[in-house]
Amino acid sequence: MPVIEVHLLEGYQPEERRRFSESLIDAMRLLVPAPPKAAI
16 A cells, blocks of 8 residues: 655644545555555
8 A cells, every 4th residue: 555645734624634534545545456454
């Protein structure tokens, strides 16, 4: 699984950060087949 590093600007709520992270993980898993356990 590739390593993705993101720097978000201040002002995002925890729920928005979580949804953003999950969306990035889902997108990467579409490109690189990996089991869910591979994503942290």
